[in-house]
Amino acid sequence: MIRLKQIQKSFGRHHVLKGIDVNVEKGQVVAILGPSGSGKTTLLRCINFLERPSDGEIEIDGITVQCKRPSKSDIHTLRKQSAMVFQQYNLFRHKTALENVMEGLVVVQKVPKEEARERSIALLKKVGLENKLDAYPSQLSGGQQQRVGIARALALNPKVILLDEPTSSLDPELVGEVLSVIRKIAKEGITMIIVTHEMAFAQDVASHIIFMDDGVIVEEGTPAQLFNFPKEERTRQFLKRYTPDGVYSI
Amino acid sequence: MRLDPSFIWTAFTLLLSAIPTTLMITAVAMGCGTMIGTSVALIRIYRVPVLHGLAAAYVTFIRGTPMLTHLLLIYFGLPYLIDGLAIQLGWSFRSVSIPMIGFAYISFSITAGAYLSEVIRSGLLAVNKGQLEAAYSIGMTTRQAMKRIVFPQAFAILLPSLSNSTINMLHGTTLAFTVSVVDINAKSQIIASSNWKFFEAYIAAAIIYWGLTILIERITAVIEKRINLYNRGGVA
Ligand SMILES: Nc1ncnc2c1ncn2[C@@H]1O[C@H](COP(=O)(O)OP(=O)(O)O)[C@@H](O)[C@H]1O
Ligand SMILES: [Mg+2]
Numbered sequence: 001m002i003r004l005k006q007i008q009k010s011f012g013r014h015h016v017l018k019g020i021d022v023n024v025e026k027g028q029v030v031a032i033l034g035p036s037g038s039g040k041t042t043l044l045r046c047i048n049f050l051e052r053p054s055d056g057e058i059e060i061d062g063i064t065v066q067c068k069r070p071s072k073s074d075i076h077t078l079r080k081q082s083a084m085v086f087q088q089y090n091l092f093r094h095k096t097a098l099e100n101v102m103e104g105l106v107v108v109q110k111v112p113k114e115e116a117r118e119r120s121i122a123l124l125k126k127v128g129l130e131n132k133l134d135a136y137p138s139q140l141s142g143g144q145q146q147r148v149g150i151a152r153a154l155a156l157n158p159k160v161i162l163l164d165e166p167t168s169s170l171d172p173e174l175v176g177e178v179l180s181v182i183r184k185i186a187k188e189g190i191t192m193i194i195v196t197h198e199m200a201f202a203q204d205v206a207s208h209i210i211f212m213d214d215g216v217i218v219e220e221g222t223p224a225q226l227f228n229f230p231k232e233e234r235t236r237q238f239l240k241r242y243t244p245d246g247v248y249s250i
Numbered sequence: 251m252r253l254d255p256s257f258i259w260t261a262f263t264l265l266l267s268a269i270p271t272t273l274m275i276t277a278v279a280m281g282c283g284t285m286i287g288t289s290v291a292l293i294r295i296y297r298v299p300v301l302h303g304l305a306a307a308y309v310t311f312i313r314g315t316p317m318l319t320h321l322l323l324i325y326f327g328l329p330y331l332i333d334g335l336a337i338q339l340g341w342s343f344r345s346v347s348i349p350m351i352g353f354a355y356i357s358f359s360i361t362a363g364a365y366l367s368e369v370i371r372s373g374l375l376a377v378n379k380g381q382l383e384a385a386y387s388i389g390m391t392t393r394q395a396m397k398r399i400v401f402p403q404a405f406a407i408l409l410p411s412l413s414n415s416t417i418n419m420l421h422g423t424t425l426a427f428t429v430s431v432v433d434i435n436a437k438s439q440i441i442a443s444s445n446w447k448f449f450e451a452y453i454a455a456a457i458i459y460w461g462l463t464i465l466i467e468r469i470t471a472v473i474e475k476r477i478n479l480y481n482r483g484g485v486a
Contacts, residue, residue, distance in 0.1 A: 050383050079386060082387075086384065088380055092385075094403050108388055108390055
């Protein structure tokens with residue numbers, strides 16, 4: 001359903017993505033792993049054109065965009081196919097939790113206010129925040145903000161949700177609540193691409209793992225393949241650093 | 251010469267009729283200035299070709315010259331331009347039919363526009379980039395994102411500077427007397443010289459300007475309290 005073909009991205013002379021091919025099927029949860037600076041965030045941001053790829057082709061559910069000369073409307077149409085959960089949450093600061101979730105429904109999808117309200121409340125309930133509807137982001141903990149961020153993404157009913165290290169700005173004791181929400185929506189068959197350093201979580205939730213390093217995909221496969229029988233030396237090195245004792249189990 | 255306290259009150263009551271003129275000039279200059287300033291700020295942030303250079307030149311020129319000079323340039327220059335155009339295009343309109351206050355409106359709007367463009371630009375740039383990205387990520391167009399996400403937050407950030415600019419403009423409108431507009435200041439001069447009570451008349455004018463300034467500060471405080479609701483609360 002999602003097809004990235006030969007995605008290239010340079011920042012000036014710095015060649016960050018060197019021809020990335022990715023296929024994601026409907027309902028799949030794909031985890032992208034890799035050392036810091038390998039281009040994971042850039043790749044994710046290319047999928048919704050927050051970063052403009054230098055070259056390549058992006059297709060999401062029948063909408064195809066040639067990255068070299070995209071028109072404004074191409075970009076806009078493609079963006080409406082996906083939603084993003086940010087590392088820094090990026091909730092709209094001047095809007096309450098409920099308004100954050102409603103915003104896209106009302107403004108972008110033109111859903112009537114009352115209906116948008118009901119759907120948003122239901123989503124905030126799903127992420128366990130039914131008693132924080134009227135709280136502003138500044139009044140919420142990081143974990144709560146990120147759960148609002150997830151609800152905001154879900155509200156749009158996107159073809160795919162892109163999550164960029166959704167738990168890495170959180171205090172350790174708040175990581176669990178966010179991961180369990182993501183786990184829950186993964187079970188509902190929502191297509192997701194998630195960049196994460198939570199190895200155990202990736203192993204558990206993802207149906208497909210991509211390991212990136214230095215702007216290329218080094219290796220990909222099922223969690224079982226990748227964690228237990230990594231083929232590439234670079235993958236092994238990386239997993240050794242992130243997994244305690246170098247012991248992998250399913 | 252002795253101070254005549256009772257004349258302060260007399261002058262005060264006489265000056266009240268000039269308050270609308272002063273407020274009107276301030277309001278028009280700030281209103282038009284905000285529109286000009288917003289356009290200029292956006293042109294400069296988005297580096298719109300050609301216009302970008304013009305906008306930068308406009309801002310440095312206006313900020314590099316006194317407000318009184320702008321007024322005089324407009325007062326003496328605009329008639330040439332208008333009458334020249336009118337003759338070319340066969341209009342019956344002539345610059346003599348522009349009321350004096352019109353020159354103040356135009357010139358002070360141009361002045362305010364340059365200063366406000368800098369205020370607004372810094373406000374827009376102070377909004378976290380992630381806010382705009384989040385707006386794009388949920389499928390908003392640039393226009394929607396600006397209107398609903400960036401501008402409201404920028405406004406909260408720049409409200410104190412905006413209030414300052416308004417006060418500066420309120421005080422700056424005193425220059426309008428040079429083109430024969432009878433604002434509070436001009437009226438106090440008239441009252442002063444026709445009664446030979448200068449100090450009393452200027453004290454009365456000072457009290458009115460002070461009062462209006464305090465009013466602007468109060469209004470700002472009320473607005474600030476309302477829009478900054480979202481900044482309250484514990485965890486950042
Ligand atoms: N806006 C940018 N301008 C210049 N270089 C950038 C920009 N964004 C990312 N980079 C560079 O691209 C590389 C990949 O970054 P990123 O995608 O954030 O990696 P990751 O998410 O895997 O840590 C890094 O070397 C980073 O410095
Ligand atoms: Mg990253």
